[in-house]
Amino acid sequence: MTVLVLYATVEGHSRKIAEYAAAYLEKRGQGVVVGDVREPGFAVPGRFDGVLLCAPVHMGRYPASLAQFIIDWKTALAEVPTALVSVTLAIHSGNAEDRAEAEGYPAQLEKKTGFHIPKVHHAAGALKYLEYDFFKRMLMRQIASKEGAPVDTSKDYEFTDWTALDAFLQEFADDISLAARA
Ligand SMILES: Cc1cc2nc3c(=O)[nH]c(=O)nc-3n(C[C@H](O)[C@H](O)[C@H](O)COP(=O)(O)O)c2cc1C
Secondary structure, eight states, X not given: XXXXXXXXXXXXXXXXXXXXXXXXXXXXXXXXXXXXXXXOTTXXXXXXXXXXXXXXXXXXXXXXXXXXXXXXXXXXXXXXOEEEEEEESGGGOSSHHHHHHHHHHHHHHHHHHTOOOXXXXXXXXXXXXXXXXXXXXXXXXXXXXXXTOOOOTTSOEEOOOHHXXXXXXXXXXXXXXXXXXX
């Protein structure tokens, strides 16, 4: 069985998650192809037994490339287990309203694409203060302060719960095995 893991990313954290997911699935005996959703090449859904999409939310939305990919491939995606790892900062917030907002992003994506994503994992992302330009650093510091995240901009922070991601990936791998047997 071969799984397609595609990512969209702005600052690299969703790619890191996708690569982690690929390594996890490979260790459990799956063939895996990893790629950027903007340049899938031959890595398109119809050839795979499952598809995992990993993408961040920036300014309230996923990258346009993710939505376009889903629109283009939704018929093929509907035929195999398909899952999304939604990467946000808000899911890590101490504020319940922020977390609810993060939980609502996949529904917005579904509305935009007309595709129901059967399985979603919400992963907390990263704050990369050292990589941001001045304005982005100030913006993210402000958002972090509102959400109870660190505001010391002399360091980067990563909030992803890798153990929770493992559990999700195991469920996803089980879905693929079950679908292949059906
Ligand atoms: C300019 C900017 C805007 C962001 N907007 C949001 C947002 O609206 N909601 C949210 O939960 N996280 C937001 N984030 C946090 C990102 O989702 C988080 O940093 C994630 O790890 C980025 O993933 P990437 O490295 O794959 O791009 C934002 C980050 C940046 C830098």
